[in-house]
Amino acid sequence: MKSSLQKQETRDAWIMMSPAIIILLIIAVYPIVRTFWISLHEMVLTDPGSGFPFIGIENYTKLFQDPRALASIAFTFKFTITTVVLELIIGVGLALIMNKKFKGRGLVRAAILIPWAIPTTVSALMWKFIYNDQYGLFNDVLFRFGIIDEYKAWLSTESGTFMALVITDVWKTAPFMALLVLAGLQMIPDELYESAKIDGANAFQAFVKITLPMVKSTILVALLFRTLDAFRVFDLVSVMTGGANGSESVSLYAYNNLMKFLDFGYGSALSILIFIIVFIISLIYMKALGKNLA
Amino acid sequence: MDVKTARILKSSLFYVMVVLFLVFIMLPFIWQFLTSIKPLSEIASIPAKWFPSKINVQFYFNVFEKHPFARYLLNSFIVASITTFLSILIGASASYALARLRFKGKKVLLMAILSISMFPTISTVSPLFLILKSLGLLNTYAGLIIPYITFALPLSIWLLTNFFSQLPKSFEEAAILDGCTRLQIFFKIMLPLIKPATFSVALLVFINSWNEYIYGLTFMTDDNMRTVPVGISLFPSNYELPWGDMAAASIVVTVPLIILVLVFQKRIIAGLTSGGVKE
Numbered sequence: 001m002k003s004s005l006q007k008q009e010t011r012d013a014w015i016m017m018s019p020a021i022i023i024l025l026i027i028a029v030y031p032i033v034r035t036f037w038i039s040l041h042e043m044v045l046t047d048p049g050s051g052f053p054f055i056g057i058e059n060y061t062k063l064f065q066d067p068r069a070l071a072s073i074a075f076t077f078k079f080t081i082t083t084v085v086l087e088l089i090i091g092v093g094l095a096l097i098m099n100k101k102f103k104g105r106g107l108v109r110a111a112i113l114i115p116w117a118i119p120t121t122v123s124a125l126m127w128k129f130i131y132n133d134q135y136g137l138f139n140d141v142l143f144r145f146g147i148i149d150e151y152k153a154w155l156s157t158e159s160g161t162f163m164a165l166v167i168t169d170v171w172k173t174a175p176f177m178a179l180l181v182l183a184g185l186q187m188i189p190d191e192l193y194e195s196a197k198i199d200g201a202n203a204f205q206a207f208v209k210i211t212l213p214m215v216k217s218t219i220l221v222a223l224l225f226r227t228l229d230a231f232r233v234f235d236l237v238s239v240m241t242g243g244a245n246g247s248e249s250v251s252l253y254a255y256n257n258l259m260k261f262l263d264f265g266y267g268s269a270l271s272i273l274i275f276i277i278v279f280i281i282s283l284i285y286m287k288a289l290g291k292n293l294a
Numbered sequence: 295m296d297v298k299t300a301r302i303l304k305s306s307l308f309y310v311m312v313v314l315f316l317v318f319i320m321l322p323f324i325w326q327f328l329t330s331i332k333p334l335s336e337i338a339s340i341p342a343k344w345f346p347s348k349i350n351v352q353f354y355f356n357v358f359e360k361h362p363f364a365r366y367l368l369n370s371f372i373v374a375s376i377t378t379f380l381s382i383l384i385g386a387s388a389s390y391a392l393a394r395l396r397f398k399g400k401k402v403l404l405m406a407i408l409s410i411s412m413f414p415t416i417s418t419v420s421p422l423f424l425i426l427k428s429l430g431l432l433n434t435y436a437g438l439i440i441p442y443i444t445f446a447l448p449l450s451i452w453l454l455t456n457f458f459s460q461l462p463k464s465f466e467e468a469a470i471l472d473g474c475t476r477l478q479i480f481f482k483i484m485l486p487l488i489k490p491a492t493f494s495v496a497l498l499v500f501i502n503s504w505n506e507y508i509y510g511l512t513f514m515t516d517d518n519m520r521t522v523p524v525g526i527s528l529f530p531s532n533y534e535l536p537w538g539d540m541a542a543a544s545i546v547v548t549v550p551l552i553i554l555v556l557v558f559q560k561r562i563i564a565g566l567t568s569g570g571v572k573e
Contacts, residue, residue, distance in 0.1 A: 020388035031421035119523040183567035
């Protein structure tokens, strides 16, 4: 009796999941497999006469000799690490502030949702104007406060471009990090802090001994989302710099190969590389999360 | 300095920080708004003129007259709404099974769905392009909704599963004792219970679809079929950077989102945190 009930339940489960599974297999899994398959071939749409010859891992070996590809990978790692570290520090700081009760807390919480909610292309355009060398707010404010003594063309040097991209990304996503961490903080029972106080712990000790361990998994999940997003960065660089001054992300370079040069073979190899790196990053985080997840 | 003064000083310092932070968050919007209502000559004044000497609404007319911006808004709205509706419709029954039913391989399946939601868009864009092209679906709404399901459906399933698993077990047990079938339990008991959560999920999926860029850029090449993020990103041309038009367009896009966020703040946060936080 019991086993037939269990059988029934299993069957129901698969029936209820089947539409979603079939759809995801067709529109997500199949395309990834096909991208991989294309990456093992030569496929240049501008040259249809060349056919679709199988070339093994040649696209991948080419990748490691292509300075532009290597530069884009290096830029993407640098961008990912810089933004994620800053977002972590600022996000945790903001969350700790918002965890206190104060007047206007609701306002702050609503305000930080706004950068998260607007399209990245819009925030990229907004900030691009702010960094404008002649009419931009950035120069204006820095000049008025005497931090710079002449207007600078921020988006025409490599370091300026990098800084501009990082500020824009942090502005848009540190609030998101703060919200997630705040939710974790709010689940810590007050009694824990009270008993720590009785035991004579100071604020810093309480933070290290209670707060950090309790929000560790929340922070790791937030970091996972942010790291993957930062590594896939496309919209921001595409709109703000178009990849100029050493700011071509690996997604942008892959996209240029695919949709601009129409070199589907090589572009696919780059996309599969991104897929693999994203996969490895997820594995590292999941390992760190261990049994905290699901 | 006595204790009281110290406390007042500390709390005013705290509020100064809060205000500075709010300024940092809001300044780009304020600047963009001021730019959008300045006369052209004042946008290009050095040093920057913060407040316009007179209000100029020409840029707002430009947005809708020089570009099919109303079409962009309509396209984005249609695509994002249908994507949201479909992914919740398909995702709800799967999430129910994943959260409430016992069967083998559940963990693996959940992990698989989570990893699909992390697929980089760039890794699927070229085969999807070839498929949509061969089906004649480029520059159609279906041709954008189908790719959007690839991220919207896993996201819906992931969030809804979290919400379903928070419901108490007793509801179903009582229903099974009453002789309800699985379908009846799902439609009559479970769905009504997670209705508020479904709304949170819908908001997140809608905002994600509304903001998507790579697929929209690639699959909608006809100017009349473009979505808002793509349309606005193509405002700059080789000959000019229409800062006024871009500012006005950003305000047109941002104001509804700000209202949405302010009205549904609690629901959005509930959705965001259910995906990232485990109890």
